[in-house]
Amino acid sequence: MHQVAPDRSWPLFDVAATRRIEQAAQAALPPFTLMQRAGLATARLALAIAPHARRIWIACGPGNNGGDGLEAATHLAAWGKEAVVTLAGDPAALPADAKRAWERLRQAGLDLAPAPPHDCDLCIDALLGIGAARPLQGGLAAAAQAMAGVGRPVLAIDVPSGLHADTGAGLAVRATHTLALLTLKPGLFTAGGRDAAGQVWFDDLEVPAGPEAPCALLAGPPLAQPRLHASHKGSYGDVAVIGGAPGMAGAALLAASAALHAGAGRVYLAPLDPAAARLAPGLPELMLRDWSSLPLPSLAVACGCGGGTAVADVLPQVLPQAASLVLDADALNAVAAQADLQALLRARSQRSLPTVLTPHPLEAARLLGTSTPAVQADRLAAAQALAARYACVVVLKGSGTVIAAPGQPPAINPTGSARLATGGTGDVLAGWIAALLAHGLPAFEAGQAAVFRHGQLADRWPAGEPLVAGALAARAGG
């Protein structure tokens, strides 16, 4: 059993692949072996989470997830805990493995409680696992509600009940801990998954994934980019930030500051507000230029940040010429609205010019011609659809940022938190990615590395210190 921490990458498997892995293992092992292992692992983790717990409520559901709970309850009772077991369903209708777990529970002298306990030290959520097919209703919904009311730690078996394991969508039990079994599922790490799952643990039940390919990866820390002694500023590439229409100069400045602090050799700032050129940017390292004088074919360009509608006039030049390109915010809205810009964007891949789009869910919805809820309902699919449609790397921002590229499994970023939900942090990310592109990292790696470090910086931000985008930019790459 391992705690899933952002110190390495992990393969993620969808429900269909998990079912195939489970079936192959069931065929090779004596019946009931997997559920025994699952129940024992659950009971052990329960003990580790709440070593002094006296009363533990195990809320079981009608399928094999409930069977895991029944098996765990038998162990916990044998170890001297008061196991209060409820079952939202009919024991006679349990599937074969869960029925066997039920019989073992009865043989151990335990029975079902008629209702949840008024108080307990730990709840085990064994209502639904990967079989969750529709929103929780009836006895399952009542048990989930009671669990929320108890106010004690909740250990979810496999997935928090109600959560869609592939997508992280769905109204789910809010667990403090989740023990994923057999495989790690992508839904635990994006959309509502991070809030529902709490701290994630993984037990492979001694079953290797075999020939199954992961549907996605949970990203690990990027490799360090050492700066050689025998190098100079030209070794780290040049970034230009184009954005900052009237009233929004700050967005471009944040991106430029992030690019500078993330290690770009030189950074040009090209504000689209002519008046902004007269503002002292506070960063003497930046080189102020008019965008039309930039040597685009030798630059990593971050375009959009606060660009307003003015950025649409720049894109016909930037899209075909920039050596590498990050499109953010208003640049994405312009592309979504103009078919000619979309054609120029797609053409970049034919010339192998690296391109990264960094939409938040609303921008992604505009680019896909759909709605924000539709994007959030399946973030992995949305990011992959965007990458395929525009033939480039896509960073779909938000909790569990997804990084996708055509023809390869996407990555989900494990770092970051709602402390980043403050104006300008997306501009910082755009500039940071541009700095890594300027350094020569391939687009997917640049997106993944910058997103990981950006989130990690937020995770490590001192608790009492407000996180604002300017300060984040100043610590980019640090």
Ligand SMILES: NC(=O)C1=CN([C@@H]2O[C@H](COP(=O)(O)OP(=O)(O)OC[C@H]3O[C@@H](n4cnc5c(N)ncnc54)[C@H](O)[C@@H]3O)[C@@H](O)[C@H]2O)[C@@H](O)CC1
């Ligand atoms: N088969 C096995 O031996 C193993 C199963 N495992 C566990 O079994 C789980 C999968 O078991 P199942 O496939 O039985 O699926 P679940 O236990 O997740 O639930 C499926 C059952 O719930 C019903 N259901 C789904 N959504 C509902 C809703 N909203 N309201 C009411 N009923 C609903 C389904 O009709 C079905 O009867 C895994 O998540 C894992 O916890 C693990 O123990 C590994 C081994």
Ligand SMILES: Nc1ncnc2c1ncn2[C@@H]1O[C@H](COP(=O)(O)OP(=O)(O)O)[C@@H](O)[C@H]1O
């Ligand atoms: N709740 C959250 N959890 C994790 N990351 C978040 C959360 N909210 C925002 N972020 C991150 O903060 C950044 C915000 O970007 P964006 O929405 O473009 O803001 P802005 O336009 O103000 O710069 C993104 O990197 C996003 O992933």
Ligand SMILES: [K+]
């Ligand atoms: K569960």
